[in-house]
Amino acid sequence: MSQGAQAKDEPIDVGPRTKLQDDGKTADIGPLEPVQKKRRVKKFRATHKRDDSAPSDVRTPSPSPAAQSLVGLNQEQKDEIIRQKYNQQTHHARKTRRTESKIYKLRSFNNCIKYILIHKYARPGGNVLDLGCGKGGDMAKWEAVQTKSYVGIDLSDLSIKEAVTRYKRSRFHFQAVFATGDAFNVPVPQILKDFRDQVDLQFDTVSMQFCMHYAFDSELTVRNMLQNVARSLKVGGMFIGTIPSSDFIRWKVNKLGPGERKWGNSIYSVEFPSEPPKDAKFANPFGNVYNYYLVDAVDNVPEYVVPFETFRALCESYNLELRYKKNFFELFNKEIPNYFRKLPTPVVESLRREDGSYGVSGEDRDACSFYLAFAFEKVGA
Numbered sequence: 001m002s003q004g005a006q007a008k009d010e011p012i013d014v015g016p017r018t019k020l021q022d023d024g025k026t027a028d029i030g031p032l033e034p035v036q037k038k039r040r041v042k043k044f045r046a047t048h049k050r051d052d053s054a055p056s057d058v059r060t061p062s063p064s065p066a067a068q069s070l071v072g073l074n075q076e077q078k079d080e081i082i083r084q085k086y087n088q089q090t091h092h093a094r095k096t097r098r099t100e101s102k103i104y105k106l107r108s109f110n111n112c113i114k115y116i117l118i119h120k121y122a123r124p125g126g127n128v129l130d131l132g133c134g135k136g137g138d139m140a141k142w143e144a145v146q147t148k149s150y151v152g153i154d155l156s157d158l159s160i161k162e163a164v165t166r167y168k169r170s171r172f173h174f175q176a177v178f179a180t181g182d183a184f185n186v187p188v189p190q191i192l193k194d195f196r197d198q199v200d201l202q203f204d205t206v207s208m209q210f211c212m213h214y215a216f217d218s219e220l221t222v223r224n225m226l227q228n229v230a231r232s233l234k235v236g237g238m239f240i241g242t243i244p245s246s247d248f249i250r251w252k253v254n255k256l257g258p259g260e261r262k263w264g265n266s267i268y269s270v271e272f273p274s275e276p277p278k279d280a281k282f283a284n285p286f287g288n289v290y291n292y293y294l295v296d297a298v299d300n301v302p303e304y305v306v307p308f309e310t311f312r313a314l315c316e317s318y319n320l321e322l323r324y325k326k327n328f329f330e331l332f333n334k335e336i337p338n339y340f341r342k343l344p345t346p347v348v349e350s351l352r353r354e355d356g357s358y359g360v361s362g363e364d365r366d367a368c369s370f371y372l373a374f375a376f377e378k379v380g381a
């Protein structure tokens with residue numbers, strides 16, 4: 001199998017504990033050894049409860065001028081915007097056939113990345129907490145690594161309902177619990193209070209796929225979110241996720257002309273409320289909002305820049321140490337030879353190009369370049 005060539009002007013993420021280097025090198029601390037355990041087949045059970053409890057006392061309006069559109073809204077109102085967007089999207093997605101979507105390839109590529117990340121860091125026979133689980137689209141990936149039990153939490157009640165339906169339909173071998181709740185501002189034990197007898201609150205893996213960036217509206221929200229992650233992980237457990245790359249954002253911002261505040265193509269766009277500063281050096285690392293649009297998927301949802309070094313430094317204060325960080329293309333090119341045969345054939349085959357190589361090109365490639373994958377290990381209690 002041949003792989004796509006690296007574009008010359010592709011931005012390269014810096015590795016852990018490094019400042020941005022001109023040589024573009026990345027540091028990879030390497031994977032953990034997975035603990036092999038025998039697969040245990042359990043009866044499956046789906047439960048769905050809504051968490052209506054008030055969020056904790058996070059009420060910090062963003063001081064950034066770029067966050068104008070959300071200034072003045074309290075946490076509940078901000079949550080409501082995200083919840084409504086994803087409820088609408090769940091409704092819309094039911095009517096759109098997956099293979100007809102313009103982002104079919106991009107979805108396959110993103111799925112492929114998540115398969116690899118999960119294979120690399122999940123503990124076979126372990127349990128997982130999937131925060132911002134959406135419609136439970138990653139459940140098949142967790143099944144593939146012989147997960148014993150799965151807990152999915154999301155702000156969108158319609159997404160959770162869809163996840164429960166999928167679970168019941170799919171005959172997965174793991175036990176599952178689903179709950180609606182604000183995973184950034186409400187303690188996980190509180191969200192799961194109705195499942196105390198069913199759920200072990202200490203997890204081998206906490207996964208946050210394509211959702212953690214919503215927490216970066218304020219330092220307090222990020223800290224609340226990280227506290228949820230850290231308190232939910234066993235020592236030695238892994239926190240894995242996918243987020244927009246601040247290096248890619250910086251690279252794109254630097255290519256904008258005077259007065260420009262938006263980039264994108266027919267698949268996706270990113271728009272700041274006002275012209276972003278050069279090098280994307282925002283005065284405050286939190287609250288730097290932009291609108292993200294992805295055709296057939298995300299309809300101009302307000303998201304926040306995640307400055308990776310700020311994120312990494314905050315993680316350290318919760319005993320979470322960086323083990324892996326790669327943008328999607330680096331990850332794909334480096335890991336796909338090892339995982340090619342472990343991935344579902346339809347996922348891999350949908351990434352086959354006319355010349356026989358695998359990957360995404362053109363507009364898909366630009367849209368995928370927006371993201372990076374990370375893994376942190378919990379190193380102390």
Ligand SMILES: C[S@@+](CC[C@H](N)C(=O)[O-])C[C@H]1O[C@@H](n2cnc3c(N)ncnc32)[C@H](O)[C@@H]1O
Binds near residue numbers: 132
């Ligand atoms: C782009 S979707 C990703 C869904 C899923 N993780 C995946 O990879 O397919 C982002 C999800 O994050 C959820 N979300 C956003 N803020 C949240 C919060 N505070 N608590 C829980 N979920 C949240 C949204 O409702 C949405 O379902």
